[in-house]
Amino acid sequence: MSDKYDVIVIGSGPAGYVAAIRAAQLGLKTACVEKWENKEGKGVNGGTCLNVGCIPSKALLDSSHKYHEAHQDFKTHGINTKGVSIDVSAMLERKDKIVKQLTGGIASLFKANGVTSIFGTGKLLANRQVEVTDNKGKKQTYSAENVILASGSSPIDIPVAKVDNKTIVNSTGALEFDAVPKRLGVIGGGVIGLELGSVWGRLGADVVVLEAMDDFLAMMDQQVAKETYKILTKQGLDIRLSCRVTGTETKGKQVTVTYTDKDGKDQKEVFDKLIVSVGRRPYTEGLLAEDSGVNLDERGFVYVNDLCATDAPGVWAVGDVVRGPMLAHKGSEEGVMVVERIAGQKTVMNYDIIPNVIYTHPEVASVGRTEEQVKADGEPYKVGTFPFAASGRAMAANDTDGLVKIIAHAETDRVLGAHIVGPSAADLIQQVAIAMEFGSSAEDLGMMVFGHPTLSEAVHEAALAVHGHAIHIANKKKR
Known part of the structure; x- marks a missing residue:
């Protein structure tokens, strides 16, 4: 077989x-x-997302949510559940089964499409040569007309809380607890910290989230972020802002965390487990030979242009290893764009319309610009909001926390952004993303027919509310 x-x-x-x-x-x-x-030492596809990221975390989030519902909410529906308990090993086994099914699915898709799968560590050499070292140390070199770097990212380590994979873990270790910790600490109140904190909090852990930033979910629309904070705090997550961890000490099966609180005072907390989730960094270790021609930017990402081309001819880079949000779907679409351009097509990617989701319950989702960003840009705008508490479908489901917020340009009425915290927010935000891709106005969304009773009616009503036309809530009087 040719190596070209x-x-x-x-x-x-x-x-x-x-x-x-x-x-x-x-x-x-x-x-x-x-x-x-994998655990058996066999090469598997799927990267972080399928093996220890998006997929396994969602499996545990869904399992823990079902347990929490049965334990806390079923009685509201008139369902009596006595003696409900959680079998953590069975929950993890289900998670592993889903991962195995999906990673095996990629192998099947590669075979069906004629992709050659090579297991080993890849390194880009000069002139688009790729050296692959297998797990026994044997090296083989391949050449290509085009090379796409998609090496992903890894959790950021911090010196004050070194991961030992026993008491102190990162996001990977947090998916493998064999029992529910009594007290769980989480360093970092971002997407990963909130999702993993939610999993174990629902199962009975006393969860404390230590976030260094002064604002909760600073990258999100702050009206929705504040609502999310209120909801998650009501659920039992102890989220402490402006807290900087200064040290950790492990003794036996517990860890003592020292930190400075918002008032500058030193504090201590003792936990059974500590999750470090302060973000991720691009993974470029051993990826590039010195003469590969590919450069990194000042933050360690592979430098690319708007079309994901690196400084080396015929070498491209996509996903978490390049600039932009570290989102699986962003990486996937970059991959499609690159190969279609290699094939001579003129594909481009719209980076302005990329949905972002936090899979807590309720979910938090956004697309486009936040109100803070629109305001900073100096553009005139209008806002429409609609609470799920006024949604008949949400009431029927006993799931009424949260709201939909739509931001539109005050003069053109074009939708600039949408932000949702509430049931099925991840799926609802995609409706607005599709509308935005086609240049929709808030009036367009307001004139569409939405099924009744559905959660998506909240999107409809929020769009109507932009102009004070909402039907199922009292509209704010115009000044």
Whole structure:
């Protein structure tokens, strides 16, 4: 078999495997290199997202939510559940089964599309040569017309809380607790910290989240962020802002965390487990030879232009290893864009309309700009909001926390952003994303017919509320 390819992809996470499949669909001879190994030491595709990220965390989030509902909420529906308990090992087993099914699914898709799967650690050499070292240390070099770097990201480590994979863990270890900790500490109140804190909090852990920032979810629309804070605090998460961790000390099976609180005072908390989730960094360790021609930016990301081309001809980079939000779907679409351009198409990507979701319950989702960003840009705007407490469908489901917020330009009425905290927010935000992609106005959304009774009617009403036309809430009087 020839070692020359049209496209070699390094990394088989959502950015890499999607790029490889699309390249093969376009008739390009394609190989995908992956270093990940499962617990049995066998090479598997899927990267962080499928193996220890998006998918397993959602499996645990859904399991824990069902347990919490049965334990706390079923009685509201007239359902009596005595003696409900959680079998953590069975929950983890289900999670592992889903991961195995999906990672195996990529192998099947590679086979169906004619992608050559190469397991080992890939390194880009000069002139689009890729050196692959297998798990026994054997090296082999392949060449390609185009190389796509999709090496992903890894959790950021902090010196004051070194991960030992026993008491102090990162996001990967937090998916493997064999029992519910009595007291759980979480350093970092971002997406990952809130999701993992929610999993174990629902199962009975006393969860304390220590966030260094002064604002909760600073990257989100602050009206929705404040509502989310209120909801999650009501659920029992102890979220402490402006708290800087200064040290940790492990004794036996417990860890003592020292931190400075918002008033500058030193505090201590003792936990059974501590999750460090302060963000992720691009993974470029051993990825590039010195003469590869690829450069990194000042933050350690692979430098690319708007079309994901690096400084080296024929070398591209996509996903978490390049600038932009570290989101699986962003990486996947970058992968598609790159291979379609390699194939001679003129595909571009709209970075302004990328949905972002936090999978707590209720979910938090956004697309487009926040009110703070629109205000900072100096654009005139109008806002429409609608609470799920006024939604008949949400009431029927006993799921009425949260709201929908739509921001539109005051003169053109074009939708600039949407922000939702509430049931099925992840799916509802996509409706607005589709509308925004086609340049929709708030009036357009308001004139569409939405099914009744549905949660999506909240999107409809929020759009109507932009102009004071909401039907199922009292509209704010115009000044």
